[in-house]
Amino acid sequence: MSRPTRHPFHGAVYHVTARGNRRANMFVDAYDHSIWLRIFEETVDQFHLLVYGLCLMPNHFHLLVETPDANLSAAMHYLNGKYAKKFNWRHSLSGHLLQDRFHAVHVDKQEYLLELLRYIVLNPVRAELTHHADHWRWSSHRYHCRLAPCPAWLASDWVIDQFPGPTRAARIHAYRKFVDAGHVRHVRTSGQIDEALAFAGDADIPMLAIIQSSHPHRDMAIRAAWQCGAYTREQIARHFALSVRTVSRVINAEASAESVSRSQAPGHVSAAGRGR
Template identity: 45%
Template sequence: MARPLRVEYPGAFYHVINRGNAGEDVFKSLRDREKFLEYLETACSRFSIRIHTYCLMTNHYHLLVETPEANLSRAIQWINVSYAVYFNIKRHRRGHLFQGRFKSLLVDADEYLKHLSRYIHLNPVRAKMVESASQYPWSSYPFFIGKLKMPPWLCGDWLLSQFGKNLREARKNYQAFVEAVNPWTLEDPGKSPVGGFILGGVDFVNWIKETFLSSEQANKEKPQLTALKPGIDIGDIISLAGDEFGVGPEQILAKGKKRNIARDVAIYLSRKLTCLSGKDLGQHFGNISGAAIAMRYKAVGKQIHKNKKLKNRIKTMEGQIINN
């Protein structure tokens, strides 16, 4: 099995998830949860990481982590190993506590952090552990809404600054942001990361590609690199879209025709999988503007959420392009 690809750099943000081995509970007592939070606090000072949001469930945990020193793997490994040793000694057990390597998504903080934070804070509600996120004591939510005093190691300033100029206003607006949505229909913002590990807009994804992945060598250990390395031929995307929807390349490249799904999908995949700017892509699709490219990309994104069949077709096409 391929190991999850990680890109680490100073100032990166991550959504970290780790689950108990074989679905086993990793928090069985109040003291377990307290101990894990103690390890989080120590890790913040020892590795200079910043925790922006957390939620301890029963058989897994969520963290939103910032790494000023590009050391996510070292920090999370230390937390996991330290807690597993405590857990095993306390219960006279042996073996792995967590399943394999932890999962991490590289996050475009400006675009996704507040939405991820809301999704994480509503986890206990979706799990029917509480009726309201404010009732759950093992997440950072009570601190964000002022129910409890923010501990020094928890970084609430950045997120709250997105919701108001003063603390009181920010807390009120953040609470409304979290509690005004239906937790049962709220979609996971990290559901479809690019390459399996990047959650961000096109500019962010392309920056990651060009800055950290362009010189990497694709191999069997890291198949995600194939999806992210610059150099995917836009002609291949257009050809595949034509085959999939039964049209010629001239129809895909022709602008002005309404309900041209083959063209829209080709634009969507080209923007998602290549490093070309919106302006450059526009030249390939009949000299349209970068704004028009962005508009078609967003339109297809909305269709995907509503149309499962189309979503599966695009996912299959993406796999063919990546593995070509």
């Protein structure tokens, strides 16, 4: 399978994910997490990344990063390559630790960054690894909430300053309320994004914001959202600020095109033809 072409640019923000090969765990114990975080700190320093959020899951991780130097691929190659060598050496293994390279989706910083941050830190909750984001040790959420000493590589001040309040404590409280609101099934936000976070049981169901940013055209994004099976036409319509009728027309247009394509395919016999 060919890899999608990447078009990096200065100041781009990405939601980055990488998964263990064959979905195997890439973190076995706390020491593995500590090794990864140490290498990640090196990566941030060497490649001048701005980090807004992260979450380490047993068999994959999520990052929300900005690349002032347009060097995401080089940074991820360094991080994943060095960690894979350390992991294999420590556990007496060989071969690929990660499935493929990594996956990155460009994010609109102004509109979707906070929504994605909430999505990322709630991954352990949706996967039923913990009851609350506060309790997941391997996430930026605890740092943003000052439940643990904040590392220098995390742009926590910028994140917290996006929330209202006269004091830092008040802004942290507003951030925590924002994350806690994500525990309900549907959240209507100031950005008019209907999340429908993955309470269906699959922690990898993408948010509508991610689906939209992954497709160059609106209609393609609408069809992708419908085909993933996680969203109703009403939810898709609210997100794209369209009527349900317009969303249905986009979805049905593809179905009609597929039907015509099948009818014109070589060897296709119509019902009338079969009756003769």
